[in-house]
Amino acid sequence: MHTIEHDIERPDRRIVDAFEDVPSTIVSDVTGNIGITMDAGMNPAGDGVEMAGTAVTVKAAPGDNLIIHKAITMAEPGDVLVIDCDGYTDVGHVGELMCGSCKANGLAGLVIDGGYRDSRELAEMDFPVYGRGVNPQGPLKQDPGSVNVTVSVGGVSVDPGDILVGDDDGIAVIPGDGAEQVLDLAREKMDAEDTTREEIQSGDYLLDLKGYDKLLEDLEVVGPEDSIQ
Incomplete structure (x- = not known):
């Protein structure tokens, strides 16, 4: 049709x-x-x-x-x-x-x-x-x-x-x-990224700024010795 x-x-x-x-x-x-x-x-x-x-x-x-x-x-x-x-x-x-x-x-x-x-x-x-x-x-x-x-x-x-x-x-x-709601959210996101951009240009790390290190605490980190032989 x-x-x-x-x-x-x-x-x-x-x-x-x-x-x-x-x-x-x-x-x-x-x-x-x-x-x-x-x-x-x-x-x-x-x-x-x-x-x-x-x-x-x-x-x-x-x-x-x-x-x-x-x-x-x-x-x-x-x-x-x-x-x-x-x-x-x-x-x-x-x-x-x-x-x-x-x-x-x-x-x-x-x-x-x-x-x-x-x-x-x-x-x-x-x-x-x-x-x-x-x-x-x-x-x-x-x-x-x-x-x-x-x-x-x-x-x-x-x-x-x-x-x-x-x-x-x-x-x-x-x-x-x-569309209007997405536009509002996009503008907020862009403003936030402008602030973050200034912070990382000053030497800060995204890992610290975003709290990603806390995510790592919940992960089981393994080394080569833990791999299946």
């Missing part, structure tokens, strides 16, 4: 824009680390990537990009195209021309759980692109697909309107209805 949903609920633009200054690591920390950060196979096409935007989701048939072309025309400025290709990397589903169209129309980025191509051009484009691999093989255009349905990308479930925060470390996903 193929579904194309034009109307999605997006978070307040001011909240989305505020995440441009929040690293993906901070988002991961304040959301509990597990299940909301895409896996390490989702890599940026270039260095120095900064991305924050709302998800327009795409479910595409592996090896086919027809529905991706349609989704590009549906996305609005500030959106991130989030494409589920089942991790298929034997085809480059998107490349320089499609991503150039995204950039020209104000999109905030493109994330594809699948292959892309024109890697050098994308790295130089100053447009955030993440994917699972690179392949020069071109795709088919014969299978429809779905736009703005729940997808699984990078091991994370993504709904239309979720916020994606990306940088060189990877991508974190924030449910749209919890």
Whole structure:
């Protein structure tokens, strides 16, 4: 079954824009680390990537990009195209021309759980692109697909309107209805880290500052003599 949903609920633009200054690591920390950060196979096409935007989701048939072309025309400025290709990397589903169209129309980025191509051009484009691999093989255009349905990308479930925060470390996903709370927690975490940064630059150890030494007291520390021979 193929579904194309034009109307999605997006978070307040001011909240989305505020995440441009929040690293993906901070988002991961304040959301509990597990299940909301895409896996390490989702890599940026270039260095120095900064991305924050709302998800327009795409479910595409592996090896086919027809529905991706349609989704590009549906996305609005500030959106991130989030494409589920089942991790298929034997085809480059998107490349320089499609991503150039995204950039020209104000999109905030493109994330594809699948292959892309024109890697050098994308790295130089100053447009955030993440994917699972690179392949020069071109795709088919014969299978429809779905736009703005729940997808699984990078091991994370993504709904239309979720916020994606990306940088060189990877991508974190924030449910749209919890974005304001996550932003508040992120700001608190960043302020706390500023204080900690000053303390460690003065020579203090994180082990002492965070009380990690107490955790060691509860562990049974063994030496080589205790290993199984």
